Amino acid sequence: MRRTAPLVELGGPVLLLVAAGVVATLVSRSTQIYVLDAIVAAAMVAGIYVFIGNSGVLSFGQISFVAVGAFAAGVMTVPLALKGSILRDLFPILRDHELGNLQSLALAAAVGAVLAAVVGLPLMRLSGLAAGIATFAVLEITNNLLREWRAIGPGATTLSLVPQTTGPFQATAGAVLVVAVAYAYQRSRAGRMLRATREDAAAAQAAGIDVHRQRLWAFVLSGALCGFAGGLYVHMLGSISTGQVYLELTFLTLAMLVVGGLTSLWGAVVGALSVSALDSLLSEAERGLDVGVTLTLPTGTRLVVVGALMALVLVLRPSGLTGGRELRLRRVGA
Amino acid sequence: MSAAEPLLALRDLEIRYGTVAAVRGLSLEVRPGEIVGLIGPNGAGKTTTLHAVMGAVPHAGGEILLRGEPLRARSPEEVARAGVALVPEGRRVFPSFTVEENLRLGLAARRDGGTAAEALEEAYALFPMLGEFRRRPAGVLSGGQQQQLAIARGLVSAPALLLLDEPSLGLAPTVVDAVFGALADIRDRGVTVLLVEQRAQRTVAFADRTYVLANGELRATLGPADAAATDRLVAAYLA
Amino acid sequence: MTPLAVVDAQTLVDAVALGATYALMAVGIGLVFGVLRLVNFAYGQLVMAGAYTLAFTSHLHPAASIAACLAVVVALSTVLDLAVFRRLRSQSPAVMLVTTFALAFLLQSIALIVDVRDGTIGEPVRVLSGLNRAFTVGDLHVRQITLVTIALAAVTLALLALLLGRTTIGLHMRAAAADFRTARLLGVRSDRVIGFAVLLSAVIAVLVAVVLTVRRPLVTPAFGLGETIVVLVGVVVGGLDRLWTATLGAFAIGVATGVINGVLPTDKTVFLPSAVFALVILVLLLRPGGLFAPRGAASVERV
Numbered sequence: 001m002r003r004t005a006p007l008v009e010l011g012g013p014v015l016l017l018v019a020a021g022v023v024a025t026l027v028s029r030s031t032q033i034y035v036l037d038a039i040v041a042a043a044m045v046a047g048i049y050v051f052i053g054n055s056g057v058l059s060f061g062q063i064s065f066v067a068v069g070a071f072a073a074g075v076m077t078v079p080l081a082l083k084g085s086i087l088r089d090l091f092p093i094l095r096d097h098e099l100g101n102l103q104s105l106a107l108a109a110a111v112g113a114v115l116a117a118v119v120g121l122p123l124m125r126l127s128g129l130a131a132g133i134a135t136f137a138v139l140e141i142t143n144n145l146l147r148e149w150r151a152i153g154p155g156a157t158t159l160s161l162v163p164q165t166t167g168p169f170q171a172t173a174g175a176v177l178v179v180a181v182a183y184a185y186q187r188s189r190a191g192r193m194l195r196a197t198r199e200d201a202a203a204a205q206a207a208g209i210d211v212h213r214q215r216l217w218a219f220v221l222s223g224a225l226c227g228f229a230g231g232l233y234v235h236m237l238g239s240i241s242t243g244q245v246y247l248e249l250t251f252l253t254l255a256m257l258v259v260g261g262l263t264s265l266w267g268a269v270v271g272a273l274s275v276s277a278l279d280s281l282l283s284e285a286e287r288g289l290d291v292g293v294t295l296t297l298p299t300g301t302r303l304v305v306v307g308a309l310m311a312l313v314l315v316l317r318p319s320g321l322t323g324g325r326e327l328r329l330r331r332v333g334a
Numbered sequence: 335m336s337a338a339e340p341l342l343a344l345r346d347l348e349i350r351y352g353t354v355a356a357v358r359g360l361s362l363e364v365r366p367g368e369i370v371g372l373i374g375p376n377g378a379g380k381t382t383t384l385h386a387v388m389g390a391v392p393h394a395g396g397e398i399l400l401r402g403e404p405l406r407a408r409s410p411e412e413v414a415r416a417g418v419a420l421v422p423e424g425r426r427v428f429p430s431f432t433v434e435e436n437l438r439l440g441l442a443a444r445r446d447g448g449t450a451a452e453a454l455e456e457a458y459a460l461f462p463m464l465g466e467f468r469r470r471p472a473g474v475l476s477g478g479q480q481q482q483l484a485i486a487r488g489l490v491s492a493p494a495l496l497l498l499d500e501p502s503l504g505l506a507p508t509v510v511d512a513v514f515g516a517l518a519d520i521r522d523r524g525v526t527v528l529l530v531e532q533r534a535q536r537t538v539a540f541a542d543r544t545y546v547l548a549n550g551e552l553r554a555t556l557g558p559a560d561a562a563a564t565d566r567l568v569a570a571y572l573a
Numbered sequence: 574m575t576p577l578a579v580v581d582a583q584t585l586v587d588a589v590a591l592g593a594t595y596a597l598m599a600v601g602i603g604l605v606f607g608v609l610r611l612v613n614f615a616y617g618q619l620v621m622a623g624a625y626t627l628a629f630t631s632h633l634h635p636a637a638s639i640a641a642c643l644a645v646v647v648a649l650s651t652v653l654d655l656a657v658f659r660r661l662r663s664q665s666p667a668v669m670l671v672t673t674f675a676l677a678f679l680l681q682s683i684a685l686i687v688d689v690r691d692g693t694i695g696e697p698v699r700v701l702s703g704l705n706r707a708f709t710v711g712d713l714h715v716r717q718i719t720l721v722t723i724a725l726a727a728v729t730l731a732l733l734a735l736l737l738g739r740t741t742i743g744l745h746m747r748a749a750a751a752d753f754r755t756a757r758l759l760g761v762r763s764d765r766v767i768g769f770a771v772l773l774s775a776v777i778a779v780l781v782a783v784v785l786t787v788r789r790p791l792v793t794p795a796f797g798l799g800e801t802i803v804v805l806v807g808v809v810v811g812g813l814d815r816l817w818t819a820t821l822g823a824f825a826i827g828v829a830t831g832v833i834n835g836v837l838p839t840d841k842t843v844f845l846p847s848a849v850f851a852l853v854i855l856v857l858l859l860r861p862g863g864l865f866a867p868r869g870a871a872s873v874e875r876v
Contacts (some may be wrong), residue, residue: 058667060674122858129666130809133612134857136802137850144846247798251678254671262668300685300794307679314672315660388758414760426755428748438741439748443760491760 005328010183012327013269014176017042020273021172033236036171038276040232042269043175044249045256046182047225049268051218052257054186056198057128060250061119061135064142065223067245068115069108069230071146071153074162074240077104082161089150101165105174105231112227113220115142120219125212128201139250147242158241159234166236174232178225182265185221194218198263248303252279255310261320266327271320279306339402341366341495341526342387342418348395349379349386349550356382357550359396364495369517369527371537371544375572379550380530381423384497387528388420389413400495414443419493423500425484429473433464433483436472440487457486460519478509485516489525496520498529502536514540535564548572581835582713588831590719592824593726594784598804599823600733601777603816604770607750610666611658612805612813614673617797618680619775622649623782624792625684628696638700643779650775654767677798684794695793698786705787718787725780730820733773737816742769750816803830806853812863822864826853 017039024035048062076099078087083095099107119138123131147156166174185191194214197204205211234240252275260271281289282302289295313320340363349357357379364370372380385391387398389408398405400416408416419440427436437457441450458465461482467475472483481501488496501517502510514536520527531537538544539561546554546568553571560567602616626645630638653676661669688694704718737743742765748756749766757763785800786792804823811822826849833848856864 056665056667058670119854122854122861125861126809126857127813129612129670130813130863132667132670133805133809133813134853137806137853140802141847141850141854144844144850148843148847248678251674255675258671258675298686299689300682303678303682304686307675307682310675311657311672311679314664314668314675315657318664318668390754390758409763410754410757411760411762414758415762420758422755422758426752426758428751428755430751431744431747435744438744439756439759439761441741442745442756442762487759 005326006183006187008329009266009326010180013046013179013183013266016269016273017172017175017179021168024168024171032168034276034280036166036168036236037280038273039171039175040166040229040236041253041256041276042272043171043178043229043232044226045253045260045268045272046175046178046265047222047229048253049222049257049262049265050182050185050225051215051222053263053265053268054191054194054198054218055128055215056263057215058132059135059219060132060254061123061138062222062226063245063250063253064119064138065112065116065226066230066233066249067142067146067242069112069227070234070240070245071159071230072111072227073099073104073108073231074159074234075153076107077101077163077235078159078161079163086161087154087159089155090153091151094152101163101170101235104235105228108231109224109228112230113224115227116220116223117216120216120223124216124219131215139246143242143246156242158239160239162234162238162240164235164238166232171232171236174228178229179265179269181221181225182268185218186265190214190217251303252306255306258310259313259320261322261324263319263324264322264326267320267322267324270322274321275306275309278309282306340364340399341401342528343399343402344383344387344396345399346396347383347386347393347398349382349391350394355550357386357393360547360550360552361396362545362552364526364528366494366526367524368543369521369529369541371541372528372530372547373532373534373537373544373568374547374553376532377549378547380547381499382550383547384420384499384528384530387413387418387497411443414491415445417443417492417494418497419443419488419491419495420497421484421488421499421501423503425477425480427472427475427480427483427487430471432469433472433475434468436483437464437487437490440490443491443493453490453492457490460489461486461516476509478505478512481505481509481513482516485513485520489520493525495526495528498527498531500530500532502531502533510536534568535561538564546571583715584831584835586713586715586719586723588828588835590722591831592827593723594781595800595804595807595827596820596824597726597729597777597781597784598800599808599811599820600730600816601774601781602804602808603819604746604774604777605658606813606819607816608746608753608767608770609658609662609669611661611669612666612673613658613774614670614801614805615653615676615680616774616778616804617799617801618677618684619646619650619778620782620785620797620800621684621792621794622646622680623779624698624786624796625687625696627700627782627786628698628792631697631699635700639779639783642782643776646779646782647772647775650771650778651768654771658771659767677801681794681798688794695791698790698792701783701787702790718784722784722788725784729777729780742766746770803827803849806850810853810856810864812865814863818863818865825864 020035020039024032044066052059075094080098087095123134126134146153193209197209197211197214201211256271256275257268259275261267279302282305285295285297286299286302342364344360344362347357347360374380382391386393388410390410405413437454463479464483464486501513529537529541538556539558544556545552556567602613605611605613623642623646626642627638630641661672688696704721705716707714707716737747745761746766748761803826807823807826808819810826812818829852830849834842834845
């Protein structure tokens, strides 16, 4: 029984993502974008989970890494011929080079990891709660620079003409990769040490675990995965603006993680897919949904419902839909 | 006095931490004006019992009766305001607050606000050292002085019942003498006391009656006459 | 010209007023944190709800408008306290923080639905708008609201210090903040101190709503959100554990924002948030325990 546990724990989320990927190939183009969005969201949430879920420390900064990943991958894949005219103010090295799809995803992961390492070094020395709040500083700096510094990106305008390479295959393969890395990490020695600090930081410290260092490792790995997910995201959308990778996405991804269950990878994937489905349904309803009669909800309802759901889960069932446990076929032993 | 109705009575008390039983079938009584001791090794359930009386730990079974009234689902502040004061293990004074502020916190449990100044003066009369240091932060006091402060803080609420949790813990022998001296003063004032202690012999000699607790169960009840033989008796009961 | 020479009295007065506003918000958040260990991210939405109330009652006498604002904000924070905060008491600080983050978005989205009924986003506030008049002292052009803000914050903080230091309820609140378990064992009534902290915090939110709407008269659903983020970061810089250093941290970040704004060349002021938050990260690198923590204090898990 024990030997099959990893197979189930990793296999469950992977199967779910593959199933979503298959669904994406079967539906109409207008529905497909919602399914792809859900799969990419699962990649983001799994990336965020690597830090929050394993460390128990809240972070509002992980979308920063999604943002830099998205803009890095986006800016570097806009065709050279068009770049000179739409992104004139870029640093020459960015303006005069173009990367392929996979290279750009690797770059997105690298950029996310580097930013996470730079800001994590000071922030991860703080106590858990303080570190969580301080990550807002990262989100604000990232958003401000991406929005205003035209040497590294499009500034306040939307970056468009990014090749749309994230179809059902790339979305699913990418999300599966993120989930597999996240799972490998949580099974590793470092991952187990960090989870020990989550249960009891003082006891873990007494047992010789360097809490701050373990948090930093997870923060950097999470930064890389979030950056990578950002790359998938921009290649799915074909365009991106800074507002799309800021507070609202931070809120939505945290809601997904919370609703699924903060402390398990299974929860991250289940939460991402189910909240995405709800969110898509509601945003359709805000535009007018045909259910016999045309149902039109006021703009903002989407976030009211997701926010209320998230608050309800936290008050009534803080361990989330999955109870914060990994998937099991049967209760093992007694 | 023995004919009086018990001030505090525990009947078949059961306390669990998860699946572990911390206290099993404990029954004991404290009558008005009595000093009652509760001794036993570490982990016997002594502190847990006091916390259950205070309503800080729920009990899974049995009854805790204060003046014959069951104390079920009462919050610690309600129990405190019903006239039970706890002097907690480790003293738990507020180190950054002044001595006087610590004492004023003890007044929180009093329903009659009017006698505050009087109550403080009484505390200073009982422990003159506290009066001297009334404006100093409690954190600068020595361990023994902090213990006196914690006892005084319990007394200013004019409790019907004072629960003391290991008041001599971690104190030098001469300071322990001072603490027991203060307890004698308190007894002379007619305050009813339930005293949890590790110092078995002293407690048995001092208290009207001493219960011996081990593994959450009552093993024996000793009287002052047993004091000289305490160690032997306790060892026998715990074996 | 050295950068310091650019920091004239004008910049400094405005910077102090910004710091004063942040300090008020920090105290409002800190009072509740003290008794509940809950960082209320939705505090900005209390301010926002107050600001909308001022907007919707702009036709009334200012006193009536502010009274309505008080009623709404107190009612809202009481509901949040009873329905959410107290149910979270056994949860970790991280869960409490993420819950209030959810509440913030919930309230903001409700505000959006209410606001756009007239087809536009944003509602104007005219209550006390006369305070925007400036007066001149030498080279200094100071809006009245700037001085009112500073004075209001100073008086509020002084009254609060008196309340916490000299009254019984203040003593009980401090005890609850220091060691809630022991405070309760001594008879300190938890519902009372929590209720009182929530009430004080709501009253302070009203003051912030009034001051902010005079300075920025168009209320939108995001009103107060940006401020909350800055204030929370400032509170961490000051040291989360102690009310006054936390408040000082928020004040410092406000003053720093104002001063950096004055120092930056005009074409670079768009980078103000980056400059301020980069400074924050630098400070935290040097003083992980908070700007005002004793030197060498370790950042152990205390909360």
